[in-house]
Amino acid sequence: MELTVFRCTQCGTTLFPARYLCPHCGADQWAATPAGPGTVEETTVVRHRVGAQGAGDAHLASVRTAAGPVVVARLDQALQPGDIVTLALDDAMRVLAHPHAGA
Numbered sequence: 001m002e003l004t005v006f007r008c009t010q011c012g013t014t015l016f017p018a019r020y021l022c023p024h025c026g027a028d029q030w031a032a033t034p035a036g037p038g039t040v041e042e043t044t045v046v047r048h049r050v051g052a053q054g055a056g057d058a059h060l061a062s063v064r065t066a067a068g069p070v071v072v073a074r075l076d077q078a079l080q081p082g083d084i085v086t087l088a089l090d091d092a093m094r095v096l097a098h099p100h101a102g103a
């Protein structure tokens with residue numbers, strides 16, 4: 001599923017995840033809009049303790065989307081700040097980032 005962000009129909013502020021009221025103008029009307037490709041801004045590795053369930057390091061990144069908002073995404077491999085990624089939602093509504101083909 002492609003990631004969508006939410007754009008305030010009054011002032012154009014984009015958000016992810018959605019909120020009830022726009023923090024900028026207080027409106028409550030939103031239009032879903034494709035997030036588009038993103039740029040990695042920061043990466044973090046979450047290290048799981050040995051023996052913990054689902055052991056293995058998780059790579060997380062703050063990604064600036066083309067639509068505007070910064071989202072936190074899971075990476076399937078280590079990426080560097082500045083890398084271009086495509087964003088998707090998995091079945092658990094987690095944001096996943098994949099290296100952008102041809103970037």
Ligand SMILES: [Zn+2]
Nearest residue numbers: 008011022025
């Ligand atoms: Zn607004």
